[in-house]
Amino acid sequence: MDASEDELAPEVRSILAAARDRSGGESRVSVDARSFPDAVDAAEDEGRVPVVAEVKPTSPTTEGTRADDPVELAREMVAGGATALSVLTEPEHFGGSTENLRRVREAVDVPVLRKDFVVSEAQLDAVEADVVLLIARFVGDDLPDLLEAARERGFQVLVEVHDRAELDRAVEAGAEIIGVNNRDLAKLEVDLETFERVAPHVPDDATLLAESGVSSVEDARRMRAAGADALLIGTAIMDGDVRANAERFTTAETSE
Numbered sequence: 058m059d060a061s062e063d064e065l066a067p068e069v070r071s072i073l074a075a076a077r078d079r080s081g082g083e084s085r086v087s088v089d090a091r092s093f094p095d096a097v098d099a100a101e102d103e104g105r106v107p108v109v110a111e112v113k114p115t116s117p118t119t120e121g122t123r124a125d126d127p128v129e130l131a132r133e134m135v136a137g138g139a140t141a142l143s144v145l146t147e148p149e150h151f152g153g154s155t156e157n158l159r160r161v162r163e164a165v166d167v168p169v170l171r172k173d174f175v176v177s178e179a180q181l182d183a184v185e186a187d188v189v190l191l192i193a194r195f196v197g198d199d200l201p202d203l204l205e206a207a208r209e210r211g212f213q214v215l216v217e218v219h220d221r222a223e224l225d226r227a228v229e230a231g232a233e234i235i236g237v238n239n240r241d242l243a244k245l246e247v248d249l250e251t252f253e254r255v256a257p258h259v260p261d262d263a264t265l266l267a268e269s270g271v272s273s274v275e276d277a278r279r280m281r282a283a284g285a286d287a288l289l290i291g292t293a294i295m296d297g298d299v300r301a302n303a304e305r306f307t308t309a310e311t312s313e
């Protein structure tokens with residue numbers, strides 16, 4: 058463990074340790090990806106706020122587990138206007154699975170993001186997805202190689218950053234889809250100012266996501282005003298009627 062890992066919340070250290078032990082797929086995947094930037098543009102043209110709705114059965118910061126069929130939840134989210142979906146595949150801390158992702162991607166026609174803690178090339182082969190997440194803080198110096206390895210397989214790549222230094226590394230590596238995570242992985246606390254601080258430095262041609270902590274229509278408007286092309290929303294959509302929740306956020310700029 059390097060020095061910066063000492064600063065991570067214990068839950069996050071446990072997630073990372075588990076991620077390092079996880080095996081990859083049996084053979085190399087080749088993905089015919091649905092374009093995420095095009096889906097974002099289409100939503101925008103139709104007057105909807107581009108929302109990536111997340112199927113997240115549980116998390117270290119959520120109470121309880123939602124046991125509903127992920128496919129049902131996914132369909133409801135799309136019916137509520139979601140532009141894309143994010144599906145947790147991390148099994149031990151988020152209740153996810155690669156099987157959930159496979160089934161969801163088969164059931165909907167929007168782009169689907171694989172939400173996991175991928176730290177090695179072989180893990181990219183665990184399941185097909187339209188977009189795969191790489192977390193700058195966790196992949197460290199391997200970011201350029203993993204980005205390249207993911208693209209060779211046909212994935213689009215969402216690179217998650219939390220501060221200016223990580224953003225610079227993402228841009229340097231050639232990231233085209235960038236997410237600023239409002240949740241600090243050291244303390245697990247959410248602060249929407251994180252996005253506001255980092256967003257002005259993101260190149261204009263990147264597709265920019267605000268991730269985590271968007272819990273109200275006001276938060277959604279605030280992130281959009283700060284430059285978010287799309288919002289990644291989990292808890293606030295998973296809690297209650299997912300269709301109505303998704304609709305509330307996708308219409309945040311056209312409702313009262």
Ligand SMILES: O=P(O)(O)OC[C@@H](O)[C@@H](O)c1c[nH]c2ccccc12
Pocket residue numbers: 111113172173174217238268269270271289290291292293
């Ligand atoms: O539930 P929230 O606060 O709306 O957050 C969603 C998403 O941003 C969060 O689940 C997340 C952001 N980055 C991650 C990395 C791995 C697992 C999960 C995440």
